[in-house]
Amino acid sequence: MPILLARGLTKTFGDFEAVKGIDVEVAKGEAFGFLGPNGAGKSSTMKMVAATSPRTGGELSMFGLDPDVDGAAIRARLGSCPQQDNLDEELTVEENLHVYGRFFGLPRAVIRERTEELLDFAQLTERRRDKVEPLSGGMKRRLTIARALVNDPDVLLLDEPTTGLDPQARHVLWDRLFRLKRRGVTLILTTHYMDEAEQLCDRLVVMDHGRIVAEGSPRALIQEHSTREVLELRLPVDGHDESDGGHTELAHLVEGVGERVEALPDRLLIYADHGDAALETVTDRGLQPVSALVRRSTLEDVFLHLTGRTLVD
Amino acid sequence: MTSEGVAPLVPPGPRRVGLAAEYFLRVWRRTWVGSVFSRFGGPLLMLLALGIGLGSLVDDSSGGVGGVGYLFFVAPALIAVQGMMDAAQESMWPVYGYFTWNRMYHSMLATSLTVTDVVLGHLSVIAMQSAIASAAFVLVASLFGAFASWWALLSIPVGVLTCLAFATVLFGVTSRARTDGVFNVVFRLVITPLMLFSGVFFPVDLLPTGMQVLAWVTPLWHGVELSRDCATASADVMSLVHLAVLLVFVAGGLVLALTGMRKRLVS
Ligand SMILES: Nc1ncnc2c1ncn2[C@@H]1O[C@H](COP(=O)(O)OP(=O)(O)O)[C@@H](O)[C@H]1O
Ligand SMILES: [Mg+2]
Numbered sequence: 001m002p003i004l005l006a007r008g009l010t011k012t013f014g015d016f017e018a019v020k021g022i023d024v025e026v027a028k029g030e031a032f033g034f035l036g037p038n039g040a041g042k043s044s045t046m047k048m049v050a051a052t053s054p055r056t057g058g059e060l061s062m063f064g065l066d067p068d069v070d071g072a073a074i075r076a077r078l079g080s081c082p083q084q085d086n087l088d089e090e091l092t093v094e095e096n097l098h099v100y101g102r103f104f105g106l107p108r109a110v111i112r113e114r115t116e117e118l119l120d121f122a123q124l125t126e127r128r129r130d131k132v133e134p135l136s137g138g139m140k141r142r143l144t145i146a147r148a149l150v151n152d153p154d155v156l157l158l159d160e161p162t163t164g165l166d167p168q169a170r171h172v173l174w175d176r177l178f179r180l181k182r183r184g185v186t187l188i189l190t191t192h193y194m195d196e197a198e199q200l201c202d203r204l205v206v207m208d209h210g211r212i213v214a215e216g217s218p219r220a221l222i223q224e225h226s227t228r229e230v231l232e233l234r235l236p237v238d239g240h241d242e243s244d245g246g247h248t249e250l251a252h253l254v255e256g257v258g259e260r261v262e263a264l265p266d267r268l269l270i271y272a273d274h275g276d277a278a279l280e281t282v283t284d285r286g287l288q289p290v291s292a293l294v295r296r297s298t299l300e301d302v303f304l305h306l307t308g309r310t311l312v313d
Numbered sequence: 314m315t316s317e318g319v320a321p322l323v324p325p326g327p328r329r330v331g332l333a334a335e336y337f338l339r340v341w342r343r344t345w346v347g348s349v350f351s352r353f354g355g356p357l358l359m360l361l362a363l364g365i366g367l368g369s370l371v372d373d374s375s376g377g378v379g380g381v382g383y384l385f386f387v388a389p390a391l392i393a394v395q396g397m398m399d400a401a402q403e404s405m406w407p408v409y410g411y412f413t414w415n416r417m418y419h420s421m422l423a424t425s426l427t428v429t430d431v432v433l434g435h436l437s438v439i440a441m442q443s444a445i446a447s448a449a450f451v452l453v454a455s456l457f458g459a460f461a462s463w464w465a466l467l468s469i470p471v472g473v474l475t476c477l478a479f480a481t482v483l484f485g486v487t488s489r490a491r492t493d494g495v496f497n498v499v500f501r502l503v504i505t506p507l508m509l510f511s512g513v514f515f516p517v518d519l520l521p522t523g524m525q526v527l528a529w530v531t532p533l534w535h536g537v538e539l540s541r542d543c544a545t546a547s548a549d550v551m552s553l554v555h556l557a558v559l560l561v562f563v564a565g566g567l568v569l570a571l572t573g574m575r576k577r578l579v580s
Pocket of ligand 1: 037040041043
């Protein structure tokens with residue numbers, strides 16, 4: 001039985017449909033992601049999965065249970081990190097763990113024992129008696145995750161785990177999440193960072209405007225929806241419309257180079273299995289790029305191809 | 314597919330309410346010292362200024378109110394006032410904070426707790442605070458000779474009941490508030506006028522009929538009268554009516570609180 005099973009799942013706020021009938025299945029032990037830009041409906045979906053917000057329509061089951069009927073039972077087996085931290089910042093680090101454990105009705109002795117492990121896991125042992133308020137964003141996030149583990153859940157839900165963190169803090173956090181994954185915890189996360197999705201997810205769905213537009217492993221998605229490499233090209237834009245950086249006007253100049261061209265305001269993306277060869281073709285046409293960069297395709301390219309937009313604006 | 318180490322599910326009921334209450338109790342333990350003067354000082358100052366100061370004038374000129382010395386008239390009423398004030402302090406800004414500022418209500422609802430557990434847990438801690446404050450008031454006021462009999466102890470639960478009548482309704486208001494600006498309005502337009510015109514300092518019979526009606530349809534006057542009936546050992550049928558009205562407010566307020574909170578927190 002899958003851990004999470006959704007069929008035609010919808011969520012409506014007033015007459016606005018935030019989630020428009022999605023099908024998702026997550027197996028035990030998987031690291032599964034929802035990748036999509038702001039407003040895609042990721043948080044709305046996560047809240048339904050976390051049994052904290054009722055679904056509007058469709059089917060949804062967690063551990064084979066219906067959140068509408070067995071919400072409390074589902075939540076008891078979940079760890080949940082909402083997009084917005086909701087720690088009690090007046091309390092100390094370990095008090096936050098204690099208080100949260102008590103919400104689950106865990107005996108104090110059990111919480112005490114787990115607190116040691118969790119502090120160690122969150123690398124907060126030294127700060128255990130400090131108030132939460134002055135901690136850095138990364139520390140608070142790690143504490144939120146540690147707190148979500150206090151009931152020793154089978155599944156950890158993470159809504160944008162590293163949004164707003166600096167690169168170093170993100171890497172520390174990813175490392176922690178890898179550990180959990182190795183321990184067999186099922187991870188279900190949302191993100192609008194393609195590198196995060198690539199790093200953490202075995203499998204993911206790409207979400208846009210409340211719908212799932214693609215599904216697969218990061219590698220399979222890239223193979224299916226993009227080329228092996230991408231040539232990023234900036235051309236001189238004098239005389240062209242500056243308001244959009246001019247590059248949309250220039251797309252015709254590289255037509256036929258590579259398999260496909262996407263024009264962003266400030267650059268052209270040429271999709272080709274061999275970026276260097278594509279660059280040669282470009283220079284052979286007499287074009288003199290201001291800059292040229294060959295890189296491998298990412299999920300960002302998949303998203304761009306599927307929706308015509310970039311993930312982060 | 315049950316695995317070991319999963320948190321035992323606490324069945325719905327008083328235990329889960331207790332788990333929620335534990336958190337609010339912890340917050341109270343951390344903050345009560347800081348608020349003890351503002352809370353407790355107010356009613357006590359009124360007792361001294363009005364009960365003893367103004368009271369001696371009243372007693373000299375007209376022999377008290379309805380044959381009761383002014384201090385004995387005012388003191389039990391102030392227990393009900395204190396209940397209302399506690400409710401107003403605890404059920405607006407802090408409640409608003411728990412769903413907008415630190416979002417701890419959301420934290421709680423991500424666990425085995427439900428909206429009912431959280432609301433009842435929070436209200437029970439407010440009731441407990443009110444019980445302590447009422448008891449402390451009775452104790453201190455007795456030192457000033459404001460209570461003459463052991464019946465005054467019955468005023469303590471009346472203070473708590475008055476507190477709950479306001480707290481439940483105000484939870485309902487707060488859960489529907491879009492900004493925290495409304496709370497000042499509630500204080501100015503509801504709490505303060507009620508304190509002045511609910512028979513605390515003079516009987517409501519002295520008011521025009523329209524304002525007497527206002528006393529009837531709001532909780533404070535009923536709390537004031539019931540508390541007074543208890544403290545002066547003069548309970549009668551009307552006391553039961555006051556009790557019933559307060560209970561209706563608590564029940565209605567609970568419905569308002571639970572529906573509002575559910576809408577706000579589980580959308
Ligand atoms: N409580 C709500 N009331 C009204 N609209 C909402 C509510 N929550 C989310 N939305 C809307 O639903 C859409 C999806 O939001 P969300 O699920 O938060 O997306 P994401 O997490 O992918 O950024 C957005 O347009 C958002 O404005
Ligand atoms: Mg979101």
